[in-house]
Amino acid sequence: MSTEPEGPSPAHLTPEEFRALGYRAIDWIADYMATVADRPVLSTVEPGEIRDGLPADPPTEPEPFDDVLADLDRVIMPGITHWQSPGFFGYFPANASGPAILGDLVSSGLGVQGMLWSTSPACTEVEQVMLDWLVRAAGLPDHFLSDGPGGGVIQDSASSASLCALVAARERAGGNELLDRLVAYVSSETHSSLEKGARVAGLRAGHLRVVPTDGEQRMDADELATMVAADQVAGLVPFFVCATAGSTSTTAFDPTEAICDVAEANDLWVHLDAAFAGSATVCPEYRWVIDGVDRVDSYCFNPHKWLLTNFDCSAFWVRDRATLLDALSILPEYLRNEASASGAVVDYRDWHVPMGRRFRSLKLWFVVRHYGIAGLQAHVRRHVAWAEWLADQVRTHPSLELAAPRTLSLVCLRHVDGDDRTRHMVDEVNRSGEAFLTHTVLDGRYVLRVAIGGTATTRSHVEELWDRLRVLADG
């Protein structure tokens, strides 16, 4: 084979070259961490501005790493809204943290695929143990443990978890042959991913029913029962209901126990979506937010939101894994192997849509060991305490009012003089560059949301935000 090339590709990095460039990348991130608080939180670029800074064609020849890092600062950074800024109070937080970044880095370095147990046993078994750790840390029911009838898996997002719950529920209800008659139930406060999932899973238009909520955005379980009964009379097949613990708009909490009562009487699959709020259950005093979790068929929360673990890391459990596997298992010849055939192992590719999968549990392992459960609790507790303080300030301010109950670390408020004033407050805060807020609409009224939960956020950032809001409310 004398005429063919011998070594790896041109520009292949030796371990020593990687080490040197790796230090540079780490330096870049450390410097970013040190300066992120001073950057305007919200990017103010116009549509197309970042694109225009990049060449239309890829380079033919290799370019120096220095140039890439320089362009990162020059071209890319103006288009970044800084989710890791201590002044980011928008949406829900997306907690990054040092140990999570480094756990994910090690995962990238290993570059293994965990589609089957046999393709890298540690990738599967560490994930099982980490999901078991979360069961212990959050006081979840034993049937979610990996050595029980159910088990947990890391999904990329709560949206994907919702889809898998719908698909498993559909399987239990009789499969795709029944699709024309299957009906699922959500409320207006349920996350939009359920509507998307229902569409993807093939439900007929209109077969995702919206159950009314009470004055505090909680699903009305009596209404659910009435709607289920009516659908049954009409010859339809109610099969699924999503209960939400901590809605996206206001962190409202559905009455999961009452919903389970209806579901059990009518053979509905209950999925409990605690995407944001679930992180709080590492604190025993907040476990009530998922009361009823021991009765649901599937449960999901996102450590990548509020538990210091970089996206993507959505933890999803099922009470009975057999149904999920029946729905999603396909075994082509090239994936057959002794370990899978023995039944002694879990092959996680059968637990979600994608086949390939990264070693995502490593970052969770790094996080839990670095902080300890006590550190995770302290992380949650201070955000809740600061939100409680902020809600108290709002409550006593003559021109402001709480728009929804403050339960965890989200404060929803509005100006008593109406939407324009509230909108003006959001716009002015965002324009300042020092903090970033998003909004929602409740009962037709515009609501300012303050979601406290950033990894780098301190008490003083909340106090500074309040100072600004107070002045804007008065002004």
Added chain:
Amino acid sequence: MSTEPEGPSPAHLTPEEFRALGYRAIDWIADYMATVADRPVLSTVEPGEIRDGLPADPPTEPEPFDDVLADLDRVIMPGITHWQSPGFFGYFPANASGPAILGDLVSSGLGVQGMLWSTSPACTEVEQVMLDWLVRAAGLPDHFLSDGPGGGVIQDSASSASLCALVAARERAGGNELLDRLVAYVSSETHSSLEKGARVAGLRAGHLRVVPTDGEQRMDADELATMVAADQVAGLVPFFVCATAGSTSTTAFDPTEAICDVAEANDLWVHLDAAFAGSATVCPEYRWVIDGVDRVDSYCFNPHKWLLTNFDCSAFWVRDRATLLDALSILPEYLRNEASASGAVVDYRDWHVPMGRRFRSLKLWFVVRHYGIAGLQAHVRRHVAWAEWLADQVRTHPSLELAAPRTLSLVCLRHVDGDDRTRHMVDEVNRSGEAFLTHTVLDGRYVLRVAIGGTATTRSHVEELWDRLRVLADG
């Protein structure tokens, strides 16, 4: 607020602490890169062995980073099958590379969410430009460019891309109301994710038809036409066909042009799946493998397989993005924003199932700039050349035969004395620890696959593998 905690959580890393630990993590990876060739490629742990090495309960108190790294070596590494070993020839490769690892690291450090353009404009626009770069690099049709009617997006996997293609096709065909009558077509060599996707998308059992293949595992387009016609006569609605460029078993190539002829006459959506082989099209001489791509409705290939970009990075294009968006767009109030409402921007959350999304295009940007297109071409060409050489050796060996045509860098072979001998060769190579192979079955016969494409693989690794195979074949 005097009684509440003030700073970030206990164990929060300062930028300087992060820098120091970050260097340690980089060192760990550099050392791993330097030693991976010496490690047995295939993990030999028993089911449960890794789990047993981890505590059943999470730690309450923080633990030192040193302990975590030590346990990584002691507890985790025995359970790793080394996909980045130069001796890994199993499945298809999952190319990691230095620049991809560092691009992903920077993405983790930034920790932004790209669900909407407005949540971090650079996350969306860099992705658009990178997908455009791949269009240029691979000679894909202009209608896939982001300023045309279609566009590209990074999905986590080709499986998810297949599901999105099915869902968009279903939308175009009339939506979920027609599901009972919708019929899709694949071949026995089509990736299993299409079967999974069809199930998830709600097709009826039996409504994913398997079109016969010819002697070289290519879908028979005449048979497709016959089956489509028969289904139409039966009152069903053929709506989707998947053509494969480079099948998983043997890198067989379906006749995409002929399939498009049938599809265009019958209004079928054509999805072209080139998950592995698509990377080769950065070389003009291999663009024929996706002949017909200018006629398909959607197209997918995985830079995370063979283009030096860490998982997950599956590139997916649609000819007409409106259909995809019609199928997947949901807009709740809390995501409404001026930029989206203006129509001037792309919101990628509407292009796939998950809502949250990482800044995955950064690693692609790092890769393409570090290697240049010339470097990517060289990477592909040497693997193909080595595979060609290996296939020549097999062809001239009296006890071995090629089980399928060698087109790119996959060589499929078997022992002339039957399955037991071939299986023995696979088992012995894997037992040696020096290389790792997987198998497939063709026409009922067991076939040994050699997939060449590892980032660190050199010519000598292929030669050593051949020496071993030759001896095993003779022995």
